[in-house]
Amino acid sequence: MxxxxxxxxxxxxxxxxxxxxxxxxxxxxxxxxxxxGVFEKSVPDMDEDSLTIAVNAARNALARRDVNPADIGAIYVGSESHPYAVKPTSVTVGEAIGATPVMTAADYEFACKAGTAGIQTCMGLVKSGMIKYGVAIGSDVAQGAPSDALEYTAAAGGAAFVIGNDDPIAEINDTCSYSTDTPDFWRREGQAYPRHGGRFSGEPAYFKHVQGAAHLMMDRMGTKPADYDYAIFHQPNAKFPRNVAAMLGFKPEQIKQGLCAPRLGNTYSGAVPVGLSSVLDVAKPGDRIFVTSYGSGSGSDAFDITVTDAILTKIDRKAAPSVETMLNDKIYLDYAQYAKHKGKIVMQK
Structure with a gap:
């Protein structure tokens, strides 16, 4: 389990x-x-990056449940915006939460699905008995060039999940993936901003892969959309997840709780993890959750999850801020302040 x-x-x-x-x-x-469908987006503070976001998310996870950091055997941080090209984010997270030395740690990158790829890796290590707990994090300070369409959505945020088999609050019944070489979005080494393939972004990229993984997951589980209480899909904007949900047969009320993009923007590797966190903030025992991430290049990870009784007895959800609380706690910037926060303009020394 x-x-x-x-x-x-x-x-x-x-x-x-x-x-x-x-x-x-x-x-x-x-x-x-x-x-x-995006009306505002989050912006990092001057001293925030994907690493500090990952640390804060991990600390919030550990605040909710008494997990001995010494029992954490793996840490994987998925991001498109690791602060160092050569130096891992994951070991710094481990040090910050008191989990070092850790048996295995690595930084993942598969565009926006790197965080869910970390969950899959932790699942395998736990099931094999190699580790007791693994931490999987999706965290990003997303990039978008000035005036590009991405600038309206590229946001900052992330979420962390401790994976194990000791009274989980949500059992992951199964997971699967669907991946192909579809170059819809890329950023070469040394480039400040990504580029995108325009017409490839929807079909045959996002919609083909999300539907491919979703259909594979439901075929494996013998389920249909009506069997789920909540569904979370990757949200580069609010339009795509709403459209793919309708294509698959999910209703608007099933995706509403996990659809944070209208008030948050696209947090890349953090998008689905934040959406899943929002659902776990309100989920009840027995609720069933369908999750499908998407990463450009391209691939999707799907999960079938059932909330357990432990969500009421093993964690204190109020010990860390909910996604809704953080979405409502905001300070607005003008464009000049935003450009300074994002490093689009810097002071010459």
Whole structure:
């Protein structure tokens, strides 16, 4: 019975409205917001990056449940924006939460599904008996070039999950993946901002892979959309997850709780983990959760999850801020302040 032992998310306080970005570039902010379904996005503080977000998410997870850091045998951090090209984020997270020396630690990168890939790895290590607990984190300070369409959605945030088989609060019944070489989005070494393949972003990238993994998961489990209480899909905007949910047969109320993009933006590797955290904030024993991530390049990871009685007895959900609390705790920036926070403009010394 491998599953989620505890969880925690972290979202920076700062926000910028899509209207503010559009105003600078002479675009129609209302039209862009309505088209993407994203009205504002999170922005990191001056001293925040994907590493500090990962540390805060992991600390929030451990605040909810008394897990001995010495029992954590693996730490995997998935991100498109690791602060170092050569130096792991994962070991710094381990040091910060008191889990070093750790048996295995690594940084993952598979575009926006690197966090869910970490969950799969931790599941395998726990099931094999090699470790007691593993920590999987999806964390990003997403990049978007000035005036590019990505600038309206590229956000900051992440979530951490402790995976184990000791009274999990949510059992992961099964997982599967669907991947192909589909170059819809990329960033070469040394480039500050990613590029995207335009028409490839929807079909045959996002929709093909999300549907491929989702159908495979339901075929394996013998389930249909109506069997699930909640569903979370990767959310580069609010339009794509709503459309793919409808294509698969899920209803709007099933994705509502986990759809954070309208108020958060796209946190890349953190998008599905934050959405799942939002669902776990309110889930009840017996609730069934369907999850499908997506990473450009391209691939999707799907999960079938059942919430257990332990969510009421083994963790204190109030010991760390909920996703809803963090979404409502915000400070708005103008474009100049946002550009400074994001390093788009720097002071010459």
């Amino acid at each position: 491998v599953g989620i032992i505890t969880y925690g998310a972290y979202i920076p306080q700062f926000r910028i409205k899509a209207d503010e970005i559009a105003k600078v570039w002479g675009a129609n902010g209302t039209e862009i917001s309505n088209g993407l």
